[in-house]
Amino acid sequence: MGFFDYVRFEYPCKKCGTVLTDWQTKDGLMAIETLEIGDINNGGLIYTSCDNCNMWNQYKVTINYNNDDIQGYVSVYINGKKIYNSTQKMISNIVLEDTADFEDNA
Numbered sequence: 050m051g052f053f054d055y056v057r058f059e060y061p062c063k064k065c066g067t068v069l070t071d072w073q074t075k076d077g078l079m080a081i082e083t084l085e086i087g088d089i090n091n092g093g094l095i096y097t098s099c100d101n102c103n104m105w106n107q108y109k110v111t112i113n114y115n116n117d118d119i120q121g122y123v124s125v126y127i128n129g130k131k132i133y134n135s136t137q138k139m140i141s142n143i144v145l146e147d148t149a150d151f152e153d154n155a
């Protein structure tokens with residue numbers, strides 16, 4: 050049994066469209082904290098299993114930083130659609146990549 054953190058994030062299941070909110074990561078503090086997506090280690094994974102259809106949903110998080118030390122709003126995009134705003138310092142944008150490379154056979 051390992052430690053993990055929760056991730057404050059909402060995104061539809063890629064199979065059935067149910068909005069998923071129970072995202073977790075092992076690429077953060079691993080202290081059962083609730084993290085913003087910008088708190089995850091760069092290149093880390095967020096994942097959850099859909100309660101409705103059991104599909105595994107998993108995304109790699111790539112965080113691109115500003116050179117300047119500026120605090121402000123940043124936007125998160127999936128497949129070109131803006132889905133999230135964050136106030137993370139120094140982050141210019143965050144890109145999520147689908148890395149769930151297997152299908153549910155149920």
Ligand SMILES: [Zn+2]
Binds near residue numbers: 063064065066104
């Ligand atoms: Zn689903």
